[in-house]
Amino acid sequence: MKKTGFVAYKNIIKRPVRSIALMILAAVLALSVFGGTVIVQALNNGFSSLENRxxxxxxxxxxxxxxxxxxxxxxxxxxxxxxxxxxxxxxxxxxxxxxxxxxxxxxxxxxxxxxxxxxxxxxxxxxxxxxxxxxxxxxxxxxxxxxxxxxxxxxxxxxxxxxxxxxxxxxxxxxxxxxxxxxxxxxxxxxxxxxxxxxxxxxxxxxxxxxxxxxxxxxxxxxxxxxxxxxxxxxxxxxxxxxxxxxxxxxxxMISGISDSLAAVSDIAQIITIVVWVVALGIMIVAFFMMTGERKKEFAVLRAMGASRAKLSTIVLTEGVSLSLIGGLVGVILGLIIIIPFSGYIETKMALPFLLPDAPMIIIAAVGAILLSTFAGALTAGFAAARISRIDTGMILRSGE
Amino acid sequence: MMQIRAEQIKKEFYRKSKGTNIFAAVNTCDFTMEEGTLTVIKGRSGGGKSTLMNMLSGILQPTEGKILYGDVDIYSMKDKELSEYRNRHIGYVPQGKSAIVSLSVIENIMLPEILYGESNEDGAVELMDRFGITHLRDAMPEELSGGELRRMAIARALIRKPEVLFADEPTGDLDDENTVIVFEALREIANNGTTVLMVTHENDAEKYADKIYRMDAGELSD
Known part of the structure; x- marks a missing residue:
C-alpha cells in the first residue's frame, strides 16, 4: 500500500538531477570518512606492525x-x-x-x-x-x-x-x-x-x-x-x-621519523575530511533550502489535502535520508574499489608502512561512514523540514504562487 | 445535516512594508453554508475572497472568531487532528496549477488517500471517467492542458467523498468551453449532496449558484 514515503520516492525518481547531485554529495561525505579512516588505520596498523617486527x-x-x-x-x-x-x-x-x-x-x-x-x-x-x-x-x-x-x-x-x-x-x-x-x-x-x-x-x-x-x-x-x-x-x-x-x-x-610522518598524514587526512564535510554540508543545506523554496506551492497543496506538518516533514526527511543513505553506500563502495586494490600503490607513494585493517574493522568503518553521511542528510533535510513545517499554506495558496 | 458556520470571523495580516502595520484582509463577518448548496463568492482580486475561503476550509486560522462544522470548532483541534479532518471531510481545489509534478494523473488523484496509507484506485478511475480524463491516467502533469489539470484537481478534491468542497478561482485560466465544464461539474457535485463554495470573478458563475456573495476590500455582502 502506498504511503507518505511514496511521495518522497516519486520525487526522488522524477527529479534525477537534484537527486543525483545530493547523492554525490553524500557519497563524497562517506568516501572522505571511510577512506580517511581506513587509510589512517592502515598506517597505524603498519606502524604497529613495524614496531612489532x-x-x-x-x-x-x-x-x-x-x-x-x-x-x-x-x-x-x-x-x-x-x-x-x-x-x-x-x-x-x-x-x-x-x-x-x-x-x-x-x-x-x-x-x-x-x-x-x-x-x-x-x-x-x-x-x-x-x-x-x-x-x-x-x-x-x-x-x-x-x-x-x-x-x-x-x-x-x-x-x-x-x-x-x-x-x-x-x-x-x-x-x-x-x-x-x-x-x-x-x-x-x-x-x-x-x-x-x-x-x-x-x-x-x-x-x-x-x-x-x-x-x-x-x-x-x-x-x-x-x-x-x-x-x-x-x-x-x-x-x-x-x-x-x-x-x-x-x-x-629509528622509527620516530615514520611516527612523525604518520602523525602528519593523520592530521592532513583529518583536515581534508573536515573541509570536505563543511563544504558538502553547506551545499546540502543550500540545496535543501532551495528545494523547499521551489516546492512551496507543492507543500501548500499537500497541506490543503490534509497533510499535517509532521507528514510534510516526513516527506522531506525521507527524501534526505534515502538519498544520503544511497549516496553513503556508493561512497563506501567507491572507497573499497579505490583503497583495497590500490593499497600497494598507496603504500609505495606514501613510503610509509601500510597494513589494511581486517574485515570486521573495514565493515565497522563502512557502516560508520554510511551512518554518518545518512545522519548528515537527515540533519540538512531536518533544517528544510523545520522550514516547511512553518509554511503559511493560506498565504501561498492565496497568492497562487 | 452538517451546516458550516463562521461566527464573527476576521483576518488581519502584519504588513511591514506599508504605512499601517496591520492590514485587515477580511473584516468581521458571519457566514453560513447549508449542505448540498453551491455558494459563490465574487469580487475583485485582492478583495479577501480567497482569505475567507481558506479560513473556512481549515488552512488559515482567523485572527478572531470561530469556524464551526456542525458543532465542531475546527480551529480548536491540534494540527494533526485538523489535518486529518481536512483530509476526510474537506475537498480543496487550489487556484492556479496545483498538480504534484512528480506524480502521474492517477497518483495525483489518489494522493489524499496515499497520505493516510489508503488506496482506492477504483474510485480514482471512476472520477477520471466522470471528468473525461481516463485516457490521461498515467500521463504526467506537464503533458496536460489547463482544463485537464483543473479537472484533475477537482477529481483529486473529490476522491475522499468530502462533505464540503472549496474551489478557489477554478476557471481562472480556462477558455469558455472548459469554464462551462468546470461550472457544470461543481453544480453536479452540489446536486449530489456535497456543500460547494466557489470563489471566482466570473460573472457566468452566478447562474450555477444557490447563493451569491460579494467580497470587496474585506467586506462580505449578499
Missing part, C-alpha cells in the same frame, strides 16, 4: 652502516643492502649489564632471484636465540625452518613448495608470511646456517662487496632486549661509549 629495544650494527644510512633503508624502506662485523661482538655484548635477550641477524642482497624481478633482501636469524623473527614466522607456519629452507614475505611472487636459487644455491620455500604492511613483505628469511652458505656462495661468485670475510664468523646486526632492571638508554650509551666501531640504536628512535 623490529622486536627489540636496541639494534647494534657496524658504525658505517649508520653513516651510509643502509640500516634504515633495509629495515624501514625495504631496500636491499648488507654490512658485516665480527661475530665475536655478540659474545662480548651478551656480557654487558642490562642485556636480556640477544640475537644476531645476517643480511645479504641477492643480485637476481628466480622469485623476483628485483633484487631481494635476505635476512638470516639464529633459531636458537631469535626473539624477533621466529614468533612472527610461527604465526604463518608451524613447520621448522631447516637448512636450505626459506620463508618469503607476503608480497613476493613465490609460494610454499617453490624452489628458488640464490647465487647458485637452491633453497625451498617452506612458508609465506602474513602481510605486515612493512618492508618485511618483500624480504626473504632463513636460518643462520643457510645464510652463511649463501654468503659463502656470493663470495665465491665474487658478487659480494666484502671480499675478505669469513662467512662463518660475520654478523650484520645484533638485536638486544634490555632486561627489566635496566634503562634502555643506559645500555645504548654503554655500547656506544665502549665500542667505537659499533653503533647501538634505540629502535624507537
Amino acid at each position: 623490529l622486536g627489540a629495544d636496541i639494534m647494534v650494527v657496524p658504525y658505517e652502516a649508520t653513516t651510509k644510512q643502509e640500516l634504515e633503508n633495509i629495515v624501514l624502506q625495504g631496500n636491499t643492502g648488507y654490512f658485516y662485523m665480527n661475530g665475536e661482538y655478540l659474545d662480548e655484548l651478551s656480557e654487558l649489564d642490562g642485556v636480556g635477550q640477544i640475537s644476531p641477524q645476517y643480511y645479504l642482497a641477492s643480485v637476481k632471484a628466480g622469485c623476483c624481478s628485483i633484487p631481494v633482501q635476505i635476512i638470516g636469524y639464529d633459531p636458537e636465540t631469535d626473539f624477533a623473527i621466529t614468533p612472527w614466522i610461527k604465526k604463518s607456519s608451524s613447520d621448522e625452518v631447516g637448512y636450505l629452507d626459506v620463508v618469503v614475505g607476503n608480497d613476493l611472487n613465490a609460494f610454499v613448495g617453490d624452489e628458488l636459487s640464490f647465487f647458485g644455491v637452491k633453497v625451498n620455500v617452506v612458508a609465506k608470511l602474513d602481510k605486515t604492511g612493512t618492508s618485511y613483505d618483500t624480504q626473504v628469511f632463513t636460518t643462520r646456517e643457510t645464510i652463511q652458505t649463501l654468503i659463502e656462495a656470493s663470495l665465491n661468485k665474487q658478487l659480494n662487496e666484502y671480499a675478505n670475510i669469513n662467512s662463518g664468523n660475520v654478523i650484520s646486526c645484533i638485536l638486544i632486549d634490555v632486561d627489566d632492571t635496566h634503562n634502555v638508554d643506559e645500555v645504548v650509551n654503554d655500547i656506544n661509549i665502549h665500542y667505537k666501531k659499533l653503533r647501538a640504536i634505540r629502535t624507537t628512535n
Whole structure:
C-alpha cells in the first residue's frame, strides 16, 4: 500500500538531477570518512606492525652502516643492502649489564632471484636465540625452518613448495608470511646456517662487496632486549661509549621519523575530511533550502489535502535520508574499489608502512561512514523540514504562487 | 445535516512594508453554508475572497472568531487532528496549477488517500471517467492542458467523498468551453449532496449558484 514515503520516492525518481547531485554529495561525505579512516588505520596498523617486527629495544650494527644510512633503508624502506662485523661482538655484548635477550641477524642482497624481478633482501636469524623473527614466522607456519629452507614475505611472487636459487644455491620455500604492511613483505628469511652458505656462495661468485670475510664468523646486526632492571638508554650509551666501531640504536628512535610522518598524514587526512564535510554540508543545506523554496506551492497543496506538518516533514526527511543513505553506500563502495586494490600503490607513494585493517574493522568503518553521511542528510533535510513545517499554506495558496 | 458556520470571523495580516502595520484582509463577518448548496463568492482580486475561503476550509486560522462544522470548532483541534479532518471531510481545489509534478494523473488523484496509507484506485478511475480524463491516467502533469489539470484537481478534491468542497478561482485560466465544464461539474457535485463554495470573478458563475456573495476590500455582502 502506498504511503507518505511514496511521495518522497516519486520525487526522488522524477527529479534525477537534484537527486543525483545530493547523492554525490553524500557519497563524497562517506568516501572522505571511510577512506580517511581506513587509510589512517592502515598506517597505524603498519606502524604497529613495524614496531612489532623490529622486536627489540636496541639494534647494534657496524658504525658505517649508520653513516651510509643502509640500516634504515633495509629495515624501514625495504631496500636491499648488507654490512658485516665480527661475530665475536655478540659474545662480548651478551656480557654487558642490562642485556636480556640477544640475537644476531645476517643480511645479504641477492643480485637476481628466480622469485623476483628485483633484487631481494635476505635476512638470516639464529633459531636458537631469535626473539624477533621466529614468533612472527610461527604465526604463518608451524613447520621448522631447516637448512636450505626459506620463508618469503607476503608480497613476493613465490609460494610454499617453490624452489628458488640464490647465487647458485637452491633453497625451498617452506612458508609465506602474513602481510605486515612493512618492508618485511618483500624480504626473504632463513636460518643462520643457510645464510652463511649463501654468503659463502656470493663470495665465491665474487658478487659480494666484502671480499675478505669469513662467512662463518660475520654478523650484520645484533638485536638486544634490555632486561627489566635496566634503562634502555643506559645500555645504548654503554655500547656506544665502549665500542667505537659499533653503533647501538634505540629502535624507537629509528622509527620516530615514520611516527612523525604518520602523525602528519593523520592530521592532513583529518583536515581534508573536515573541509570536505563543511563544504558538502553547506551545499546540502543550500540545496535543501532551495528545494523547499521551489516546492512551496507543492507543500501548500499537500497541506490543503490534509497533510499535517509532521507528514510534510516526513516527506522531506525521507527524501534526505534515502538519498544520503544511497549516496553513503556508493561512497563506501567507491572507497573499497579505490583503497583495497590500490593499497600497494598507496603504500609505495606514501613510503610509509601500510597494513589494511581486517574485515570486521573495514565493515565497522563502512557502516560508520554510511551512518554518518545518512545522519548528515537527515540533519540538512531536518533544517528544510523545520522550514516547511512553518509554511503559511493560506498565504501561498492565496497568492497562487 | 452538517451546516458550516463562521461566527464573527476576521483576518488581519502584519504588513511591514506599508504605512499601517496591520492590514485587515477580511473584516468581521458571519457566514453560513447549508449542505448540498453551491455558494459563490465574487469580487475583485485582492478583495479577501480567497482569505475567507481558506479560513473556512481549515488552512488559515482567523485572527478572531470561530469556524464551526456542525458543532465542531475546527480551529480548536491540534494540527494533526485538523489535518486529518481536512483530509476526510474537506475537498480543496487550489487556484492556479496545483498538480504534484512528480506524480502521474492517477497518483495525483489518489494522493489524499496515499497520505493516510489508503488506496482506492477504483474510485480514482471512476472520477477520471466522470471528468473525461481516463485516457490521461498515467500521463504526467506537464503533458496536460489547463482544463485537464483543473479537472484533475477537482477529481483529486473529490476522491475522499468530502462533505464540503472549496474551489478557489477554478476557471481562472480556462477558455469558455472548459469554464462551462468546470461550472457544470461543481453544480453536479452540489446536486449530489456535497456543500460547494466557489470563489471566482466570473460573472457566468452566478447562474450555477444557490447563493451569491460579494467580497470587496474585506467586506462580505449578499
